[in-house]
Amino acid sequence: MRLSSQTIASALTPFNPVKHCFIAYSGGADSHALLHVCASVEQLKDKITAVYVHHGLQAEAEAWARHCRKTAEDLGVDFLMCRVKAIALPGESPEEAARNARYRALKPLLGINDILMTAQHREDQMETVLLQLFRGSGLRGLSAMPERMPFGQGMLLRPLLNVSKQAINDYARAQALHWVEDPSNQRNEYDRNFLRNEVVPLLKQRWPALEKTVARSANHCAEAQNLLSALADKLFAQVFNKNDRTLCISKLQEHTPARQQLVIRHWFQSLGLKMPARAFIGSILTEVLATRQDSDPVLAGQGYCIRRYRDKLYCLNQSADSRQAIIWPAGQSYLQLADDEVLSCAPSSAGILGEYWRSSAIVVRFRRGGEKICLPGRKGRHTLKNLFQEAGIPPWEREIMPLVYLDDELAAVGDKWISAAFYREKKEACISLSRRRQQ
Numbered sequence: 001m002r003l004s005s006q007t008i009a010s011a012l013t014p015f016n017p018v019k020h021c022f023i024a025y026s027g028g029a030d031s032h033a034l035l036h037v038c039a040s041v042e043q044l045k046d047k048i049t050a051v052y053v054h055h056g057l058q059a060e061a062e063a064w065a066r067h068c069r070k071t072a073e074d075l076g077v078d079f080l081m082c083r084v085k086a087i088a089l090p091g092e093s094p095e096e097a098a099r100n101a102r103y104r105a106l107k108p109l110l111g112i113n114d115i116l117m118t119a120q121h122r123e124d125q126m127e128t129v130l131l132q133l134f135r136g137s138g139l140r141g142l143s144a145m146p147e148r149m150p151f152g153q154g155m156l157l158r159p160l161l162n163v164s165k166q167a168i169n170d171y172a173r174a175q176a177l178h179w180v181e182d183p184s185n186q187r188n189e190y191d192r193n194f195l196r197n198e199v200v201p202l203l204k205q206r207w208p209a210l211e212k213t214v215a216r217s218a219n220h221c222a223e224a225q226n227l228l229s230a231l232a233d234k235l236f237a238q239v240f241n242k243n244d245r246t247l248c249i250s251k252l253q254e255h256t257p258a259r260q261q262l263v264i265r266h267w268f269q270s271l272g273l274k275m276p277a278r279a280f281i282g283s284i285l286t287e288v289l290a291t292r293q294d295s296d297p298v299l300a301g302q303g304y305c306i307r308r309y310r311d312k313l314y315c316l317n318q319s320a321d322s323r324q325a326i327i328w329p330a331g332q333s334y335l336q337l338a339d340d341e342v343l344s345c346a347p348s349s350a351g352i353l354g355e356y357w358r359s360s361a362i363v364v365r366f367r368r369g370g371e372k373i374c375l376p377g378r379k380g381r382h383t384l385k386n387l388f389q390e391a392g393i394p395p396w397e398r399e400i401m402p403l404v405y406l407d408d409e410l411a412a413v414g415d416k417w418i419s420a421a422f423y424r425e426k427k428e429a430c431i432s433l434s435r436r437r438q439q
Helices: 005-015 029-038 061-075 094-109 122-134 165-174 191-206 210-239 257-270 278-289 354-359 384-391 395-399
Strands: 020-024 048-054 078-083 114-117 148-151 154-157 246-248 298-300 304-309 312-317 334-338 341-353 362-365 403-406 409-413 423-437
Touching (some): 020 029, 020 094, 029 061, 029 165, 048 094, 078 094, 094 114, 122 191, 122 210, 210 257, 246 257, 278 298, 341 354, 354 423
Parallel strands (some): 020 048, 020 114, 048 078, 114 154
Antiparallel strands (some): 148 154, 246 312, 298 304, 304 312, 334 341, 341 423, 362 403, 403 409
16 A cells, blocks of 8 residues: 555544544654655644654654654644653563553543544554564454554544555655654564564565565454454443442353453453453462352452452452551541542531531541441441441451541441441531542
């Protein structure tokens, strides 16, 4: 396929009207050609912003940024530079860290009806498929890069995915474009570079049309993955608990092991987690799901752990909680318990009497063991241990449940129970508590 303005116009057909078009522009030949051809498309005039993501990894990055700004000015399009820190996390390659940092920087830019264009081409698609194959990926990985996908509030579009690298180079030379060369592209310690520089040239000597046939295989995998995803959606809806984002074990076990694995992968995807290895999913089935209901197995992953309680399968943050007492400032409507957790108060017709709330020193503490509380409408004093068991609260949740003390007396257990000594029903004169996790 020859690269022309028609290539871009055809790719934009499903997106009319486009409010704004951001183009990921590194200064290299591919993204330069994409930016140049987009600037010639009538419907994109006055809607383009070239975005340069500054990773700070190369000494030449500042010069590249200046080159990109000057090119954008010459083409009459807007320019934006985003600085990122591409620090690899445990289990993350430098390439993956840089890519993730780029997408984190680009995603907030898009509003509704905005698109982001990137310059991946047919050879990039082939390399992605081969890398995924070497890593033992399943259908989703072998589907490689989709031509379009939701991104932020808008869409990500790869209009050159069916265009060859040769066609892009022909366009760049015909238009006398000047681009930058990243010297790191010659460093073969990076998997993609090794594949591109050493392996693919040998393969192409034997199979000259390699990028076409591999791209075709990726399309077949994508079609099969779409069918599998539709099945996964249906199965997942049957076993997923939206309130606590858990899986119902008994319902999950009604399915074959293959379908259980499919649901668990879908679960990880819904939680925004990296797809687990096949062996790890197998361990979930054998070491967690297959155990007795009263057991408490713990299976650790990358930053999370899998546990079961009663009939639910949980995926929990693995970081340990060492929580200290927190003073609730007078007049403040909420208290930050942890990075992802807030306890808030609001006027209510039933709850802690407002007079008590406003006149007391309020402190939030966490369990030490042996705490008891007297509840409205129930006789006697109840241990928190028994109340947690009655309510089906998992053991790990009990340890981080906020206990609200008014003048050193236990007044409330999170947003679950209020002490009879502080509880009242009085229109617009009480305080209710609400505990929520921030996503």
